Each structure stands twice: as C-alpha cells, then as structure tokens.
Amino acid sequence: MNGQKSLKSYAKDAKKRLKSNFWQDYKQNLNEKLSSTQNVSDREKSRVYDYFQSKIASSVKGLADKNSEEFYLKVKSLLDTYGDVSDAIGRLTDKEYFSSLNYEQKQRYTLDLSQKYLKAKERYYKEKQFE
Numbered sequence: 001m002n003g004q005k006s007l008k009s010y011a012k013d014a015k016k017r018l019k020s021n022f023w024q025d026y027k028q029n030l031n032e033k034l035s036s037t038q039n040v041s042d043r044e045k046s047r048v049y050d051y052f053q054s055k056i057a058s059s060v061k062g063l064a065d066k067n068s069e070e071f072y073l074k075v076k077s078l079l080d081t082y083g084d085v086s087d088a089i090g091r092l093t094d095k096e097y098f099s100s101l102n103y104e105q106k107q108r109y110t111l112d113l114s115q116k117y118l119k120a121k122e123r124y125y126k127e128k129q130f131e
Helices: 007-019 022-035 042-061 066-082 088-092 095-099 103-130
Strands: none
Touching: 007 022, 022 042, 042 103, 066 088, 066 103, 088 103, 095 103
8 A cells, every 4th residue: 555544544543543532631731731721821822732633643753753753863863972062964874875876866864864854853842943
C-alpha cells in the first residue's frame, strides 16, 4: 500500500481514540493550559490554542514518523545541552554515511539535514514556549 493507511485503519485509530478518552483528555489539557493563561492577552491565548490544535492534528494524522521523531529528539538534546550552536549541522551529520557519498550527494544531504534541523528547532522553541 506504499506506506499509506487504508480507510479501515483510519477508522480503527479513530475508534481507539474514542475508547481511550483521547478527546476528553485533550480538551481537559487544553482547558488547563488556557486557564493558566488568565493574565495574558487574547492573542496569546489564540497562539496557545493554535499550537495545541496543530500538535493534536499531527498526532491524529500520524505525521510524526519514527525517523523524524528520533531526529527531533537529537536536536532537542543538542539544544538542551549546548544551546543554539553554530556547528549544529556538523554535530547531527552521520559521519559514516556522509563519507560514503559523492560531492553532489553530500551537498544534498547537508541541505536536507539543514532543512530538517530548522524545522526541528522551530518545533523545539514552540514546545519550550508552551509547555
């Protein structure tokens, strides 16, 4: 099936979420976060709401695959330990794999890694802000 889920598997996942009180827990968590922002502007509350909406949407859609989640955890560890360092791409590079590539492939790998790092860093700072 080329890695895509069938309608039947989406329905099973939805049923599991309903049975496990996923949506009630989500709503309770969202209400707690919003109530903890009593002293902030409506704009900030809207940003918190939007953040949790996007987080839940990616969770429900299953957008977070195993490899991207592992990469995010590496970036999170790097940022927690050393902060935003100038050699982050070098630290995240798989040296063994990188050495096996030709020049063009190395350029593409570095560019892709850089894009993934920027997305992971953006996610890190959003999570840090709201959690």
